[in-house]
Amino acid sequence: MDLPIIDLIVFLVYMLAIVLFGISFSFKKRTTDDYVTGGGRLPSWAIGMSIFATFVSSISFLALPGNAYLSNWNGFVFSLSIPLAALIAVKFFVPLYRSLKSDSAYYYLEQRFGLWARIYASIFYLLTQVARIGSILYLLALPMNALFGWSIPLIVVVTGISVVIYAMFGGIEAVVWTDAVQGIVLIVGALTSLGIILFSMPEGPAQVFEIASAADKFSLGSVKFNFVESTFWLILVYGLFINLQNFGIDQSYIQRYISAKNNKEAVSSTLFGSLLYIPVSLLFFFIGTALYSYYQAMPELLSPELQGMENADKIFPYFIVTALPTGITGLLIASIFAAGMSTISTSINSSATVILTDHYKRYINTNASQKAAMRVLFLASFLIGGIGIVAGTALNGVESALDAWWALSSIFSGGILGLFLLGFISRKVKSNYAAIGVICGLLVIGWMSLSPLFFKGAWSDYKSAFHTNLTIVLGTMTILLVGFILTLLSINKTKINS
Incomplete structure (x- = not known):
């Protein structure tokens, strides 16, 4: 199917506006401190929105509704582990990293175990971010290819280059402020979609709950604990460990702790950003459940090509294209890209910081000038983004x-x-x-x-x-x-x- 010209214009204007907005931060006088931590100028709510946007990626935007559409709310248990992990973070991790006076999350490991620990953690972090950028770009391209026939490599390259441009030139300020904007866009887009689904039901919004309840769609999973099935307790434990990893040792989170003006704002931004993800992830799960009821009540609206488990992640984009008013469709497609772009920009900026602080300044040029350090940050951002784009195109055709x-x-x-x-x-x-x-x-x-x-x-x-x-x-x-x-x-x- 073809995207209406108005929706295409809305989408392209959004993409261009985000890139130009991010680039605008490059016109300020910049130091490495400005580039890496924002010079202590960033408000706590914006940092919190950036933390939230880091949680949400195109994987979340597409996979959570798809998961709820296929099964139930078992995956939402992951979000229920966030409060405990966030409390541990603000009690122990935030004060620890702000007291170290280092831009690197892995400086602590060197202090504790020696240089090998810092090198090991920083290198594996960089490998993780390259894989993450490539996966998000590819998974973002899949539904667009299925719905519009857009070339997967072209989507990967264009989206990747767009993010690299503003992340490379704008630094952490561009990343945080564009994350804040894109976080708002994706929340508004998701709420708009849910409202349209609820009030499009033949018998009214209550029909969503009737159909979903009959199919046990609101279940959080079995409360029996075993090591094989995806039960409530297994997902809760998994979520706790993943979130401890995010809050405790992920450079992109630690960089936001130290970007805050003071300890109080670091704590408030961490709590705000992480806890905001809970209702938003609930919103995504509810959208998936509502779509199940929507297409059960009106099965003639669902294309036969989208029947089956392998197409669950395409259900939400399909609804956006076929059921939303012209103009709103373009905004919702933009919100899907917003979810991916915010996570990618964070990965690029944090990776560049790791390359500068953990490698270049640590054992290549310990007394690097501001000019040399800024060159490294620009080059590192470009390289990480470029390698991530290559990884995304390399995934084309991978079975899963x-x-x-x-x-x-x-x-x-x-x-x-x-x-x-x-x-x-x-x-x-x-x-x-x-x-x-x-x-x-x-x-x-x-x-x-x-x-x-x-x-x-x-x-x-x-x-x-x-x-x-x-x-x-x-x-x-x-x-x-x-x-x-x-x-x-x-x-x-x-x-x-x-």
Whole structure:
């Protein structure tokens, strides 16, 4: 189908406006402090909106409604873990990072375990961000290709270049302020969609609840705990570990802590941004459930091509194109791109900061001038964005890009959380014990992530029997247990010898 010219204009004007708005921050006199932390000028509400926008990506915008459309609200349990993780963050993590006086999240690991820990964490963070940028760009392009026939590589390249331009030239201020704008756009777009669905029902909004309740669409999942099925407790534990990883060791979050004017504003922005995601994710799940009721009540409106589980992520974009008024459709498509662009810009800026602080300034040029440091930030932003675009185009044709992203992110980032918690919880764990713990944790993570892909058929008995979401949980716990056990053995041996 073709996108009406008015909707296309709305979409293109939005994309151009965001790029120009982001570039406008490049006209200010810039230092590395301005580029990385905004020079302490950023208001807490804008930082909070940026944290929220980092939570929401095109994966969330498309996958959450698709998930609710297919099954129930089990995935929403992930959001229910955020309050506990956020409270831990503002109590312990925010004060820790603001007291270190470093732009890097991984400076703490060097202080605690030595340079190897900082290099390991920063490199794996960069690998995670490249995979993330590529996955989001590709997953953003899929529904647009299916609905309009737009070229997947073209969408990936154009969207990627647009974000790279304003993230590279505007720095953290451009990222935060465009995130704030795009966060508002996607919330308004989602609310508009839900309102139209509810009041388009043949028997009124109440019919949505009647149909959905009959199909048990509001269930949060089984309360039985096992290691194989996606139960309430499994998703809750998984969400807690993922959010501890976000708040505790993700450069993009830590960079926002230190961008706030003071500790109070850092705490308020962290709570605002993280807790805002809870009602918004609920909104996305409700949209998916409402779409199920909508197309059950009016099945003739759903294209036969979209029947089946493999097309669930295309249901929401299909509704946007076929059911919304002209002009609103363009705004909603823009909001889908807004969700992806905000996350990508954050990844680019935080990655450039890591390259400058953890690598260039640490062991290439420790006394880099402002001019040299700014060149590194520009070049690093360009390179990370470019590699991410290449990764996005390389995913074209992959059987499951989302599965590939989950596997890569588990391997690249799973061990960093365990290492951070090991150093944070106990001051007695030594560097060599931490290294052994990380190696053991990565072996567990690698087996759980990759064995289902390689051990098939006659070899299927050797693959992991655990649910995929437990990868980061078991990997992190392995690192902690190995580190603590080795430390206890060392302490006992010392006591015996003395």
